[in-house]
Amino acid sequence: NAGVMQNPRHLVRRRGQEARLRCSPMKGHSHVYWYRQLPEEGLKFMVYLQKENIIDESGMPKERFSAEFPKEGPSILRIQQVVRGDSAAYFCASSQTGTGDGYTFGSGTRLTVV
Amino acid sequence: GDSVTQMEGPVTLSEEAFLTINCTYTATGYPSLFWYVQYPGEGLQLLLKATKADDKGSNKGFEATYRKETTSFHLEKGSVQVSDSAVYFCAPLDKLIFGTGTRLQVFP
Numbered sequence: 001n002a003g004v005m006q007n008p009r010h011l012v013r014r015r016g017q018e019a020r021l022r023c024s025p026m027k028g029h030s031h032v033y034w035y036r037q038l039p040e041e042g043l044k045f046m047v048y049l050q051k052e053n054i055i056d057e058s059g060m061p062k063e064r065f066s067a068e069f070p071k072e073g074p075s076i077l078r079i080q081q082v083v084r085g086d087s088a089a090y091f092c093a094s095s096q097t098g099t100g101d102g103y104t105f106g107s108g109t110r111l112t113v114v
Numbered sequence: 115g116d117s118v119t120q121m122e123g124p125v126t127l128s129e130e131a132f133l134t135i136n137c138t139y140t141a142t143g144y145p146s147l148f149w150y151v152q153y154p155g156e157g158l159q160l161l162l163k164a165t166k167a168d169d170k171g172s173n174k175g176f177e178a179t180y181r182k183e184t185t186s187f188h189l190e191k192g193s194v195q196v197s198d199s200a201v202y203f204c205a206p207l208d209k210l211i212f213g214t215g216t217r218l219q220v221f222p
Binding site: 004006033035041042043045048056059091093102103104105106107108 | 146148150156157158159160163203210211212213214215
């Protein structure tokens with residue numbers, strides 16, 4: 001029973017390129033959450049998705065960032081035209097019911113924009 | 115709005131010392147409360163949880179009691195080890211928010 005799988009583990013992009021981060025939730029989990037962690041800071045909520053639906057995107061920047069969780073395949077967090085300030089660790093978590101049963105986190109994708 | 119407040123770190127202790135990391139929250143209703151731990155270079159792992167007032171969550175020697183009257187969920191451990199060095203996050207998870215995290219450093 002693999003946990004939450006995120007890939008790539010490390011991603012380097014030049015300014016202006018696109019970054020695509022993938023998250024496969026635990027088997028049986030249909031709720032996915034994305035968080036961003038800047039160096040030496042806490043986790044900031046970005047977006048909450050269920051299959052084919054965005055439930056809460058209140059933490060997503062209005063521009064350049066998008067997320068999806070298709071019927072088949074992993075959840076994708078997409079960052080267009082990356083800037084240096086996008087450099088951070090991006091964590092994905094999944095849960096079975098989405099209501100207080102705790103999350104299982106992936107190991108994160110560390111994005112570096114050069 | 116809903117929020118979580120954790121004591122600022124780093125918390126620096128010697129091995130076998132007593133640990134307390136304070137956490138208070140403001141939320142509508144009484145959500146389940148969680149402590150997560152993040153070891154260097156890794157994602158967060160669930161440490162313990164409490165689902166209602168006066169519940170005590172415990173795991174690996176850590177404990178936290180859900181205090182409705184003080185809206186607190188302080189993390190405690192009687193005797194810390196070097197391997198406990200990590201960042202600890204308090205969270206009322208159905209509110210999708212985390213505290214800022216408290217870094218614990220334990221020295222031999």
